[in-house]
Amino acid sequence: MFSIDKIIRENIRTLTPYSSARDEFMGTADIYLDANENSIGSALNQYNRYPDPLQRQLKEVIGKLKKVSAENIFLGNGSDECIDLLYRCFCEPGRDNVIICPPTYGMYEVSANINSTAVKKVPLTTSFDLDEKAVFKSIDAYTKIIWICSPNNPTGNDVNLTAIENIARMFEGLVVIDEAYIDFSPRKSCTDWLNKYDNVVVLQTFSKAWGLAGLRLGMAFAATDIIQTLNKVKPPYNINEATQQLVLKALKKHKATLQVIDELVAQRNYLELQLTGIKAVEKVNPSDANFLLIKCAKSNELYRYLLGQGIVVRDRSTTLNCENCLRITVGTAEENRKLLKAIRTFYNR
């Protein structure tokens, strides 16, 4: 059975967290002289007050949208902050390890290295799906986190949900499901499992479907004891006031975002069809995200040719099992037409 006490780092379990002025007084008052803010104001006529350290208003709205209660939500300065905090809360440097399934998002390994945590690699199968048996085999007594990215970056496909659930059911550490691209996928979010599995952490972000990468807001959904642990360790004011206000504004226009998602998915399907029709493109990996991983002839030359045409894609050819692969983010209709034209010109030279 999963228990947070078995996996939390001892220094974090016993930590007395920083208590900010806004933690100690949460009511409303006429005069605030408790936080050494600038009482006169700023040149911008706003933002002179510290933001809500627990982002209560934002979590209420996000909770309604995601059908998750606010106490099961943690907000990070991008999901990258959530990734780092999970290491700092649960992985004892120099002792513990995590499992990742490459090719996958690079931050799981970089964050592990920063936090002196060993990484066990269990490659995805040739169809870029989870190798469930191999994941089980590589678990040991010091394995704290299994990172699963679905839809996976850089391959684009969703991985087998049943396999993820089997792992969540059996593993006594955390199973983190990174759903950065879930809004482009037809499947349901694993937030549905929060009532069933105490060890599941679901990551989502405002950087992709919501189009707000510049604001830096990531979400972690999990059991309350995990959320409380993350809150203890995070910097007191990790989400700035401008971000909180602007994301609230975007949430009010949720329908506009749904339209953008439909358009991006339509563009992705169009790009996939067109790319599949180009002979030198050997493979277009099925995508549930807003990008396509293609395997193609002379991928490195194509990459540099596109750069010369002012088009930058991501060269993934040095990543495990991604030889000759480029990762292409879906653009606007016009950008996609220009991209296709440039690729066709390159191969017809």
Ligand SMILES: *Cc1c(COP(=O)(O)O)cnc(C)c1O
């Ligand atoms: C882009 C991306 C993120 C980063 O999200 P931020 O919220 O911008 O930090 C996380 N995970 C995956 C798989 C991504 O591709």
